[in-house]
Amino acid sequence: PTFTTVSNLSNLLNVRYEKLTERLSEMGFEELSYNFILDQETAGLIADEYGFEVNFGEENEGFDLKPNDNIPEKLLKPRPPIVTIMGHVDHGKTTILDYLRKSSIVAGEHGGITQHIGAFSVKTPLSKKLITFLDTPGHAAFLKMRERGAVMTDIVVLVVAADDSVMPQTKEAIKHIKKSGVSLIIAVNKCDKENSDPEKVIADLAANGIDVEDYGGETQTVRVSGLTGLNMDKLEESIITLSEILDLKASSDKKTAVEGWIIESQFKKGMGPLATVLIRQGSLRNGDIIVSGKTYAKVRSMKDEAGKVVKVATPATPIEVWGWKDLPEAGDVVLQAKDEKQAKETIETRTLREERKNQSKDIEIMNKLRLDEK
Ligand code: GTP
Numbered sequence: 129p130t131f132t133t134v135s136n137l138s139n140l141l142n143v144r145y146e147k148l149t150e151r152l153s154e155m156g157f158e159e160l161s162y163n164f165i166l167d168q169e170t171a172g173l174i175a176d177e178y179g180f181e182v183n184f185g186e187e188n189e190g191f192d193l194k195p196n197d198n199i200p201e202k203l204l205k206p207r208p209p210i211v212t213i214m215g216h217v218d219h220g221k222t223t224i225l226d227y228l229r230k231s232s233i234v235a236g237e238h239g240g241i242t243q244h245i246g247a248f249s250v251k252t253p254l255s256k257k258l259i260t261f262l263d264t265p266g267h268a269a270f271l272k273m274r275e276r277g278a279v280m281t282d283i284v285v286l287v288v289a290a291d292d293s294v295m296p297q298t299k300e301a302i303k304h305i306k307k308s309g310v311s312l313i314i315a316v317n318k319c320d321k322e323n324s325d326p327e328k329v330i331a332d333l334a335a336n337g338i339d340v341e342d343y344g345g346e347t348q349t350v351r352v353s354g355l356t357g358l359n360m361d362k363l364e365e366s367i368i369t370l371s372e373i374l375d376l377k378a379s380s381d382k383k384t385a386v387e388g389w390i391i392e393s394q395f396k397k398g399m400g401p402l403a404t405v406l407i408r409q410g411s412l413r414n415g416d417i418i419v420s421g422k423t424y425a426k427v428r429s430m431k432d433e434a435g436k437v438v439k440v441a442t443p444a445t446p447i448e449v450w451g452w453k454d455l456p457e458a459g460d461v462v463l464q465a466k467d468e469k470q471a472k473e474t475i476e477t478r479t480l481r482e483e484r485k486n487q488s489k490d491i492e493i494m495n496k497l498r499l500d501e502k
């Protein structure tokens with residue numbers, strides 16, 4: 129929105145200030161002064177009365193980074209799928225993730241302490257392919273993304289306990305999955321238990337509109353146990369099969385600017401702001417400049433979830449990035465800038481835009497109050 133002052137409008141229309149304030153008081157405005165601010169609508173209305181057509185024009189927005197608009201087909205290469213786990217309380221989401229995470233540590237060449245960075249990669253035992261798991265679906269980043277209608281995930285694994293079947297949060301998850309259009313795999317969990325009834329789970333899911341493969345549909349179902357590890361390799365292979373059908377691709381070429389998301393961020397004593405970044409496009413290197421929200425980083429170092437230093441981070445790999453000026457916000461988009469100048473310009477533009485937005489709110493409220501008083 130654009131604003132103008134009474135004195136400016138009087139100059140523009142070449143109408144005497146007194147005349148203008150007279151008309152404005154008729155319209156219900158009070159305590160008018162030279163610097164009284166008029167919104168676009170009021171100014172337009174008055175200008176119209178004096179036979180002017182107002183062209184407020186586009187505000188000079190300033191520079192802001194944009195995502196890659198067209199990545200050449202030949203640069204697009206297969207990338208790992210990004211997977212989240214959903215399901216009812218106590219159906220075994222954390223147990224399944226812990227199992228996958230542990231098996232990935234054992235399988236990896238790097239032993240030792242793993243740190244929690246909100247996402248981790250697994251190499252499948254049979255096909256040796258990578259899967260990225262996001263392990264905090266209740267987390268602020270997801271809520272924010274969901275609000276904005278953006279989808280970070282390619283595949284949802286819906287966990288349903290075989291001794292409990294479809295429950296309220298299972299139905300909630302199904303609704304969300306259908307709305308967002310992400311692909312689905314069913315993990316029927318706790319199949320090691322004596323009182324488990326996986327066939328009932330399948331039937332209940334079908335009754336809730338899931339086209340399970342058991343009844344000739346497309347949705348894969350895997351009977352697992354996160355506790356004993358039963359069929360966990362099958363679950364991983366199902367994810368790989370689905371990701372191949374989905375034909376997930378991204379460019380890690382230098383010509384493609386880095387795009388990604390902040391998964392989580394924290395201030396670490398002695399290190400400053402750190403953020404877990406999930407890269408969507410491009411590849412990130414030390415020294416690169418990335419902007420998120422109203423802060424930026426000149427990347428000083430990157431680590432994977434095992435704490436190992438990473439030189440080049442490619443699409444769908446989660447990495448912890450060090451070098452932020454301020455703490456970026458979980459769920460915010462990350463975009464690469466050419467240099468620090470571009471990063472600062474972007475942040476300036478965003479700050480200004482927000483200030484303008486807040487200003488416009490004030491005026492709306494002021495005018496509304498006036499109308500209410502009348
Ligand atoms: P919330 O985070 O509270 O929603 O629960 P969750 O879905 O993460 O479930 P969690 O992994 O914490 O498991 C709940 C309980 O079920 C724990 O006591 C687990 O040990 C148990 N459990 C999980 N998976 C299995 C399984 O495959 N078999 C058996 N027998 N028990 C399981």
Ligand code: MG
Nearest residue numbers: 220221222223
């Ligand atoms: Mg849990």
